[in-house]
């Protein structure tokens with residue numbers, strides 16, 4: 001049985017200018033101990049979809065889904081209280097901005113102790129010991145003395161380590177890491193990723209890694225979900241996806257990888273992810289797609305060959321015939 | 331933290347000097363001659379007038395009077411009242427506990443009502459409670475103390491007869507007053523009736539005086555909590571599965587207090603200004619009433635000395651608040667130096 005099942009998840013925000021669909025029909029399954037990456041540029045709805053799972057969205061958000069279950073337990077019909085007892089215990093999450101994610105008024109020790117106190121029945125002594133153990137587990141030097149440090153006394157990398165220590169404190173089954181290295185120095189980024197993967201192997205927890213960096217995906221995940229403008233455009237095992245991307249957006253993301261660049265110049269995809277006010281008709285990716293046709297500009301695509309595209313790419317990386325034409329020809 | 335505190339202390343010195351100039355000039359700018367007022371309807375002969383003027387030093391140029399006044403001040407001498415001949419400091423100390431008691435109760439009332447009201451309004455943002463509280467607090471904030479105090483007296487003393495109209499306690503009670511705070515001393519005297527009487531005298535003036543700070547604290551708490559609730563660390567706290575009440579009451583409030591404490595500090599000055607009016611309405615024998623009476627008598631020494639003492643106390647309270655601010659804000663507490 002999969003650890004996490006999400007089917008057809010959508011999130012609408014009530015804004016001053018009407019409804020805005022930030023996440024549109026996303027599916028995700030994660031098996032125990034597995035690493036799944038969610039990739040996509042900024043504004044693709046990666047964070048919002050996982051915040052919806054955690055129940056952390058503001059009241060302006062309306063969440064709909066056909067199914068959302070952890071370990072077979074239906075999250076949609078659960079009471080708020082039961083839902084809260086899962087957060088921090090069975091599912092935990094770390095965020096993009098470690099420096100602002102810790103409460104500036106409380107010590108590191110207090111903040112780790114708090115999650116232990118909330119979910120585990122340990123004595124004070126046991127909690128203290130566990131906190132120190134966690135701190136050394138995430139590679140913080142002299143953990144005893146660091147417990148009394150305040151967040152502003154820590155660097156970004158250290159703060160993220162504390163966040164990780166805190167969030168794995170209750171041995172979660174699933175850890176969601178939302179761009180955990182984006183705000184950090186390049187040298188630190190690799191260390192934090194390394195740490196997450198080591199911890200995952202040691203504890204056997206499942207990991208959902210949100211990133212906008214295809215390079216990170218290749219090194220970490222078994223399966224990838226590619227998201228664009230709130231939609232899931234392709235979801236496949238890593239090796240297949242890297243070898244034979246089916247969606248032009250995936251192909252473009254891969255082409256932007258430094259080691260795949262053919263010229264000196266790093267190719268990037270022109271344009272940006274459409275927001276609330278510039279959603280195009282037809283396929284949402286069509287204004288930036290090099291293969292776009294009139295069909296793409298007028299009609300939203302359905303999933304074909306594992307990609308949300310009228311003309312999914314073939315093994316050689318060329319667009320295939322749209323379905324309507326293909327049927328007409330046969 | 332030490333350097334932070336020292337800095338704040340050093341900053342008060344120019345303010346203090348400014349206060350002495352203002353206090354000295356203010357009462358002298360008011361029309362009216364203290365000697366003539368002192369003499370009253372009997373009048374005074376020219377000879378006697380010159381003699382008295384010389385005795386009080388009024389025959390000298392103003393700048394010289396100021397220097398003498400400053401010289402005495404530096405030696406801790408605020409002079410004597412023209413009217414009672416008592417040292418200003420003695421008179422001040424005799425009346426200050428009454429004002430202190432009134433201010434403390436008013437502030438406590440403002441905090442006990444204002445803080446929770448602000449927190450609840452923030453959590454229930456946009457609801458009926460929120461709108462009602464914001465309207466009521468705006469009304470409270472704009473209510474002139476004089477008028478508000480009279481309304482309270484009319485309703486609770488005249489119509490309902492629940493509370494006495496004026497004073498600090500019924501004349502029937504006598505006991506030692508080591509602290510000068512009527513409620514505390516009554517409590518220690520062991521006489522329950524005295525305590526109840528002191529409390530019932532205190533309640534209306536405290537409401538009248540506490541209303542403005544209460545309104546300000548409620549509004550500021552609400553907006554500070556609303557701001558803090560949008561922070562990343564609140565999202566982290568929710569991701570940890572902590573209860574909503576703990577998140578608001580601990581994680582959010584602790585951060586919101588950093589701004590609210592500053593606001594509370596600023597209210598202390600407002601409180602003293604309000605005490606002057608409140609004491610006049612309720613015949614409360616504190617420094618506010620004393621100052622008003624002395625201004626009417628053009629009792630120069632009392633007015634200038636009293637102003638300086640009040641300003642000094644406000645500054646000390648502000649220093650304490652700054653210090654508290656440093657204590658509750660780890661970013662300041664842990665700076666070296």
Ligand SMILES: Nc1ncnc2c1ncn2[C@@H]1O[C@H](COP(=O)(O)OP(=O)(O)O)[C@@H](O)[C@H]1O
Nearest residue numbers: 013022041042043044045046047048049058275
């Ligand atoms: N609270 C919110 N209210 C309205 N729109 C939001 C809110 N949070 C996110 N969005 C919008 O949802 C879209 C997806 O955001 P997000 O999930 O943060 O993207 P990503 O994490 O992929 O960079 C963006 O267009 C963003 O502006």
Ligand SMILES: [Mg+2]
Nearest residue numbers: 046047178179
């Ligand atoms: Mg994001």
